[in-house]
Amino acid sequence: MEHAHHVEHPDMYDEESSKIGMWLFIFTELLLFGALFVVYAVYRYMNPDAFHLAAEELNRMIGAINTIILLISSMTIAMSTTALRKGHRKLAIALVSITFLIGLAFLVNKYFEWGVKFSHGIWPGSEHMLNEMSQGEILFFGLYFVMTGLHALHIIIGMAIMVFAIRGLINGKVQIDRPSLLDNCGLYWHLVDLIWIFLFPLFYLIH
Amino acid sequence: MQTSSAVNGANYLTYQGKYKGLLGWIFSTDHKRIGLLYMYSIATMFATGLLLGLAMKFELLAPGKTIMEAQTYNATFTVHGVIMIFMVVVPGLPAVFGNLMLPLMIGAKDVAFPKLNLLSWWLYVTGVFLVLAALLFGPGAPDTGWTFYAPYSFKTGTNLLPAVFGAFVLGFSSILTGLNFLVTIHRLRCPGLKWTKLPLFVWTLYGTAWIQLLATPVVGITLVLVALERVFGVGIFDPALGGDPILYQHLFWIYSHPAVYIMILPAMGAISEIIPTFAQKHIFGYKAIIASTMAIAFVGYLVWGHHMFTAGMSGTAQYYFSLLTFIVAIPSAIKVFNWISTLYKGAINVQTPFYWAISFIFVFMVGGLSGLVLGALATDVHVHDTAFVVGHFHYIVFGGTGFAFFAAMHYWFPKIFGRMYDKSWANIGWLVFTIGFLALYTPMFYLGIMGMPRRYYDYLEEFHGGNILSTFGSWVLATGFVIIVVNLIRSARKGEPAEKNPWHSKTLEWTVSSPPPVLNFDEEPVIGENDGPYNYK
Ligand code: HEM
Numbered sequence: 145m146e147h148a149h150h151v152e153h154p155d156m157y158d159e160e161s162s163k164i165g166m167w168l169f170i171f172t173e174l175l176l177f178g179a180l181f182v183v184y185a186v187y188r189y190m191n192p193d194a195f196h197l198a199a200e201e202l203n204r205m206i207g208a209i210n211t212i213i214l215l216i217s218s219m220t221i222a223m224s225t226t227a228l229r230k231g232h233r234k235l236a237i238a239l240v241s242i243t244f245l246i247g248l249a250f251l252v253n254k255y256f257e258w259g260v261k262f263s264h265g266i267w268p269g270s271e272h273m274l275n276e277m278s279q280g281e282i283l284f285f286g287l288y289f290v291m292t293g294l295h296a297l298h299i300i301i302g303m304a305i306m307v308f309a310i311r312g313l314i315n316g317k318v319q320i321d322r323p324s325l326l327d328n329c330g331l332y333w334h335l336v337d338l339i340w341i342f343l344f345p346l347f348y349l350i351h
Numbered sequence: 352m353q354t355s356s357a358v359n360g361a362n363y364l365t366y367q368g369k370y371k372g373l374l375g376w377i378f379s380t381d382h383k384r385i386g387l388l389y390m391y392s393i394a395t396m397f398a399t400g401l402l403l404g405l406a407m408k409f410e411l412l413a414p415g416k417t418i419m420e421a422q423t424y425n426a427t428f429t430v431h432g433v434i435m436i437f438m439v440v441v442p443g444l445p446a447v448f449g450n451l452m453l454p455l456m457i458g459a460k461d462v463a464f465p466k467l468n469l470l471s472w473w474l475y476v477t478g479v480f481l482v483l484a485a486l487l488f489g490p491g492a493p494d495t496g497w498t499f500y501a502p503y504s505f506k507t508g509t510n511l512l513p514a515v516f517g518a519f520v521l522g523f524s525s526i527l528t529g530l531n532f533l534v535t536i537h538r539l540r541c542p543g544l545k546w547t548k549l550p551l552f553v554w555t556l557y558g559t560a561w562i563q564l565l566a567t568p569v570v571g572i573t574l575v576l577v578a579l580e581r582v583f584g585v586g587i588f589d590p591a592l593g594g595d596p597i598l599y600q601h602l603f604w605i606y607s608h609p610a611v612y613i614m615i616l617p618a619m620g621a622i623s624e625i626i627p628t629f630a631q632k633h634i635f636g637y638k639a640i641i642a643s644t645m646a647i648a649f650v651g652y653l654v655w656g657h658h659m660f661t662a663g664m665s666g667t668a669q670y671y672f673s674l675l676t677f678i679v680a681i682p683s684a685i686k687v688f689n690w691i692s693t694l695y696k697g698a699i700n701v702q703t704p705f706y707w708a709i710s711f712i713f714v715f716m717v718g719g720l721s722g723l724v725l726g727a728l729a730t731d732v733h734v735h736d737t738a739f740v741v742g743h744f745h746y747i748v749f750g751g752t753g754f755a756f757f758a759a760m761h762y763w764f765p766k767i768f769g770r771m772y773d774k775s776w777a778n779i780g781w782l783v784f785t786i787g788f789l790a791l792y793t794p795m796f797y798l799g800i801m802g803m804p805r806r807y808y809d810y811l812e813e814f815h816g817g818n819i820l821s822t823f824g825s826w827v828l829a830t831g832f833v834i835i836v837v838n839l840i841r842s843a844r845k846g847e848p849a850e851k852n853p854w855h856s857k858t859l860e861w862t863v864s865s866p867p868p869v870l871n872f873d874e875e876p877v878i879g880e881n882d883g884p885y886n887y888k
């Protein structure tokens with residue numbers, strides 16, 4: 145059918161729509177973590193001493209480094225969107241790639257951090273936890289692994305979006321007048337960063 | 352008269368895009384095709400759930416074992432519940448009629464994100480298969496009830512993991528549909544279509560989409576926690592490790608109460624289209640209906656505790672939840688008054704969709720009023736976890752959403768397929784179905800008050816009479832369902848060609864040819880100052 149061609153794909157690209165869509169999605173992510181923060185609050189309230197004790201186990205140094213790392217990555221991704229707006233496509237690609245690498249560094253840190261926990265016999269359901277820890281401590285570490293794990297998963301998703309953004313920048317699907325994918329990639333990354341900004345004090349700092 | 356695309360024969364059913372045949376459907380990003388995909392998938396799942404319901408009713412035909420053991424019964428009501436809730440009534444009207452009609456009703460070419468829309472359907476199908484996998488593989492079908500209550504959900508030996516994961520994926524699909532609709536309604540209304548001129552079905556989709564967006568993530572993470580509990584034993588809901596199973600119930604119902612409004616709001620919206628059309632009168636209290644829609648959407652978040660009155664909560668919390676439950680009933684009642692007032696002095700054109708709409712109002716009222724019995728503290732303690740609850744939620748969820756679904760089906764059918772169904776068979780189907788429905792669920796109120804518990808495959812001899820009537824009703828209802836479906840399938844293929852606007856409605860979807868052209872409108876419609884969705888003279 146000859147008009148089939150123009151029929152299949154009405155191009156619905158609309159910058160404003162993409163932006164609203166992304167914000168709404170971020171909203172759902174906040175609620176997802178929000179529920180976990182509520183659970184955390186409830187159990188912290190019920191087991192203040194055990195939470196205090198368990199938090200001592202965490203390595204604040206690594207936590208702090210990861211926090212700084214993520215803050216820097218938020219800056220680089222923000223710079224990439226600005227670069228695109230100004231028409232510096234190559235620079236934008238470089239900045240997203242840097243952000244990607246920083247994300248990777250975060251994950252490596254996380255890997256070592258969890259590794260240390262495992263080597264101390266701390267993981268959900270481990271003998272050590274079941275035999276030697278109080279219920280409050282078990283809950284603390286249960287939440288710690290769930291929340292930082294879920295956050296790490298979001299880091300990975302964010303990095304996957306970066307791959308798409310870079311590809312789009314290279315093949316021209318993402319351009320100065322079609323920046324939505326990169327913008328949304330940045331928004332999402334800020335969200336991932338922001339969640340960490342809450343996780344860090346809740347697990348590592350509060351006493 | 353005919354639009355140009357209709358002239359060269361390509362409507363959305365017949366055109367051929369990039370792919371041929373079935374692929375042209377399952378990879379189509381056309382909102383109308385996606386709507387039909389949902390319609391077929393949901394109808395299949397409904398039929399499956401119906402068969403499981405019939406099996407349970409057959410088991411309850413007589414005390415003692417009739418056709419299945421206790422464990423099979425447990426699995427049957429669990430899978431029935433999971434299918435009917437997560438795969439039928441939650442996606443139900445938005446995914447089918449929202450997809451088919453929303454862009455048409457607001458004068459748009461498609462939804463805001465067509466590809467995301469297709470992804471939603473794929474996720475839906477994935478969720479369905481995950482849940483089905485739980486049945487076919489592994490150590491037996493889940494038996495926890497559709498609520499997956501802790502701690503049983505991570506203690507049971509049955510194959511719960513894929514079911515929970517499937518429910519999670521279905522939730523994700525629902526979120527994406529909601530997100531898509533929100534953006535669509537904000538961005539793609541045609542010129543002149545102000546918020547105060549939106550058809551009420553669109554308004555209810557809007558309210559629904561907000562609930563989908565705000566409530567579903569909470570149940571999503573809760574299900575993830577159950578899965579993690581099962582696999583790793585993180586302890587969050589496990590009392591043996593310090594966790595609190597009641598917290599699970601809170602998190603579950605924080606979603607699942609608002610979810611009942613995901614099910615019912617679009618149903619109300621469809622009824623609000625049908626009533627004025629068949630009364631040929633402006634809807635009574637347009638703004639009141641919008642306000643009550645949004646009120647339901649938001650107050651609906653604050654009442655979840657009424658599912659847990661007997662689970663252990665403070666007296667203060669009980670009073671608060673009970674009071675709010677009564678308050679959230681008010682906007683629903685307002686809508687009923689609006690529909691009735693619309694009919695007053697209307698020139699009523701009695702047709703199949705109208706019968707469905709009127710019976711919707713009836714079963715919805717019975718369901719709603721019996722809900723107040725459950726929302727009141729003293730009476731809830733008496734009927735909690737009895738057949739009364741089963742009667743109540745089938746009246747409201749199946750009666751509400753199901754009847755509205757059939758109403759919408761018979762209302763938009765000529766638009767969707769371009770053909771009219773056989774009206775007398777449609778009416779017979781409705782009558783048989785409705786009689787079956789009443790016979791099936793009404794005895795449950797009585798049985799529950801007399802003390803028959805829910806979720807048991809067996810009962811005392813004194814409950815026999817009511818159960819016979821109920822089981823008999825299930826057969827009548829199934830017969831009605833078959834009549835309806837056969838009639839619709841036959842008519843979709845061989846029915847009389849339908850006019851553009853057979854019911855003389857005023858909303859935009861009726862201004863295009865039937866079935867609609869691929870891109871909906873040849874020219875973008877413009878709404879004038881004096882036009883409106885209900886401006887009957
Ligand atoms: C859209 C329609 C329907 C919905 C949404 C629905 C939903 C549900 C839900 C959520 C449950 C509770 C499962 C549990 O306890 O975990 C349930 C139970 C049940 N449903 Fe349905 N259902 C529908 C249609 C039907 C039909 C058509 C039948 C009968 C033919 C039926 C018969 C039953 C029975 C017998 C039970 C079990 C009662 C018990 O022993 O506790 N339902 N349904």
Ligand SMILES: [Cu+2]
Nearest residue numbers: 608655657658
């Ligand atoms: Cu509720």
